[in-house]
Amino acid sequence: MKKIIISLFVLSFFISCNQTEKKEVSKIENPTNKVVLSSEIIWEKLNPARGDKSPQAGTIWGDRKGKVATGFLAKFVDGFSSPPHIHNVTYRAVVIEGLIHNDDPAAANMWMPKGSFWTQPKGESHITSAKGNVNIAYVEIDHGPYLVKPIDQAFDNGERPVNISANNVVWLNHTKTNWIDSKSNAEISFLWEGKNTNKTKGLFIKLPKQFDGKIKTDGTILHAVIIKGKLNYTLPLNQEIKTLDPGSYFTSTTKAEHQVTNNNKEDVTIYIRTNGNIYVE
Template sequence: MKYINKITRKTTLILLAFGVGACTSIKTETHTSENIEHPTNRVVLRSDIVWEKLNPARGDNSPQAGTIWGDRNGTAPTGFLAKFKDGFSSPPHIHNVTYRAVVIKGLIHNDDSKAEEMWLPSGSFWIQPAGEPHITAAKGEENIAYVEIDQGPYLVQPTNEAFDTGARPLNVDAGNIVWLGSKNTSWIAPDNQAEISFLWESDASKGLKGLFIKLPKGFSGKLESTGQVLHAVVIQGELRYKIPQTGTLKLLDAGSYFSSEGKAVHTITTDSESEATVYVRTNGEIRVKAAK
């Protein structure tokens, strides 16, 4: 995966448009049917997340962290929420592993300690490579980001332990996200107002990729997935999610999560007055279909 540092709005648009080109032509013959004999769907509500200190060494000054999937202190890939107080600003530091993050609420600044502040609003995306010195700051009544790592543990370390992997940070403001509709990608079924944005993709051996799915107001339909794993976090808006094992409807607000293993169907609806954005991490294909 490549990282780009200090890029302009125009350059960001060009890079993202170029980056999604390979994904838009992916065939969809392998997409799953609607009947799954043994569904693996799972839901975690934001209200059920257990919060703890992200960096215990900082005591009460530490941001809060709530693990959604995986184990932040172990070696497995992990996704968690990070919560920052208004006015929070970390000292310069590094991490032992690369992480990706999406702003859910509030404003987040993540950059070199000497860089001019660039506040990323909800729906923005950034990548912080391992070993790269930086600071993280937040402002707003409620500041929450979704963070994921490909391998743990996730550690905060001093800048005198900095190292250079050759990767560079990437900050993408929500206004710079490039959205594709059904006319541009087969991952959105025809006659469907949903949109998708391909954010990153790992090497072909793993096949992992991250993307946004934006669902319009009043959407009712299904998200079909074929990957061995799918992790999805609500970034903006709310979803009503039907759990196939029980038929129960769950209201997923921003920060809530749903997942599956193997072929799966996720039945979802949005509010008639607001759209919703979901971040998805998967190693398979996605197909978004509106109800007939």
């Protein structure tokens, strides 16, 4: 059974991030900010070979069938359980709704609630199960295509899976990281850091209720998906306000200021993939 792996990785990543000086983002002349609402996502079969038993998939960014990095939503019916299988690529995932179990075929069920994070190494035999009226996960890959293959093609690529339940996520406030302004009451959790040359990393940001501020970014890659709660997002060009619910998405490809407001009575959790620095104020 998979072990919950948190402390050493998070602490080492946190130390490296704390050594990064805070970078203020100057006025943006030509903003590249864009949003995609969950209602605009087009759904199709994740594994067409399984016919009506296949989960549904909705691409948010990239191309799941192509060779590029991609982020998509996967939707499972209540009681879904896949046959043992492998994938040709490693993926990372976050539970958005319902309960998800992902482990080797012999493992006891470990149901992960929304806000949980896991990884699935390529080549490793596993099953995925779901429990709840609505079960949705955000899934991302560093390159495609994303394929499902039989377990007789399993192999060990040297990676090991990680399961982090939502209640075991390590959150850092402004006293622990300089990516958070002291007045914002926001928190951040560093999840992973890639070995590729563009220094891509993944993290959670948690915005408290009544938060009204900015997420400043300076990367050429910025993919942000709402995991929990609802967020009002103000587009910089026309000041139009979009309400982003779980599964909705915002992005930018240059330095950017993302004006967001949480008018609700619960925290908002955002998953972010970027190759730059972030500052929440």
